[in-house]
Amino acid sequence: MKCIYRIAFPxxxxxxxxxxxxxxxVGTIPPRRKIGSMGGVVISVREARRRVKAAGMTTVAMVELWNGLALDGTVNSNDLRYINHSCTPNTYMRVMGVHVEFYALREITTGEELTCDYGPTHHDGRLPCRCGSPKCRGFI
Ligand SMILES: [Zn+2]
Incomplete structure (x- = not known):
């Protein structure tokens, strides 16, 4: 399944x-505003795990949705797939059906890198975190 994914704040x-x-x-993003939805294709979690294994740990943008489905952000992708993990992020991710939406947690200023707390990942806490935050948990 392919969807149209819009980015409100480039x-x-x-x-x-x-x-x-x-x-x-690129510009200021006010707090709580929706930044956009991550582009991708909806696939089964089983297929997602197969692709993660084939691609290696760090080259994928895969989000588990619900009901055994996942969004592969490397196909039909947009720039939001490049949002990195941080233990003190400035955005949060919300799954709405098959859409993975990003919202600003606070005002984000021009030139700031967008970050999101991935929460539990397919890395199972084994991948060292390099977010650089004083509150870094160490692994994701
Ligand atoms: Zn961290």
Whole structure:
């Protein structure tokens, strides 16, 4: 299943100090505003796990939805797939049906990297976290 994914607040993709590429605010994003939905295709969790295994740990953007479904953000993708994990994030992720939406937790200023607390991941707490936050939990 493919959907149209809109980004209300455009982001710029550039190298990140956290990991690989990151998504940076192009303008100010007011608190609690919806930034947009992550592009992707809806697949089964079983297929998602197979793809994660095949691609390696860090090159995928996979979000588990509900009912055995997952969103693969590497296909039909948009820039929001580059939002990195932080233990003190400035956005939060909300799953609405098959949509993975990002909202600003506070005002985000121009040039800030967008980050999100991934919560429990397929890494099962084994991947070292490099978010750099003083409150970093160490692993994701
Ligand atoms: Zn961290």
């Amino acid at each position: 982001v710029r993709v550039a190298k990140s100090r956290i990991q690989g590429k990151g998504a940076y605010a």
